[in-house]
Amino acid sequence: MCDLRIFEDEQGKMNRSLIEVKGAMLAISQFTLYGDARQGRRPAFVDAAPPEVAKPLYDRFCALCRGRGVDVQEGVFRATMQVRIVNEGPVTLLLDSRKAF
Numbered sequence: 001m002c003d004l005r006i007f008e009d010e011q012g013k014m015n016r017s018l019i020e021v022k023g024a025m026l027a028i029s030q031f032t033l034y035g036d037a038r039q040g041r042r043p044a045f046v047d048a049a050p051p052e053v054a055k056p057l058y059d060r061f062c063a064l065c066r067g068r069g070v071d072v073q074e075g076v077f078r079a080t081m082q083v084r085i086v087n088e089g090p091v092t093l094l095l096d097s098r099k100a101f
Helices: 051-067
Strands: 014-016 024-027 071-074
């Protein structure tokens, strides 16, 4: 993730990574991103990892990014939080190592 080229270079191309721009990361676990609304009007979260599986994965992700030299700030796992961001985009990327979509 830290090497994903999602930041613009001098020519305006997405060609620089978080490490290259010396950026920081705010990592917030959000199981609702795994919501599946294909079967009706209410999303199902049955495929999201249970907390006892998800928390170690979240911790490992943050540790790996820190190990690459990235300043990582974390949200509170399983908490309701209010997060304010300035989103520079529009860019949305779906990353799935299993190519399920």
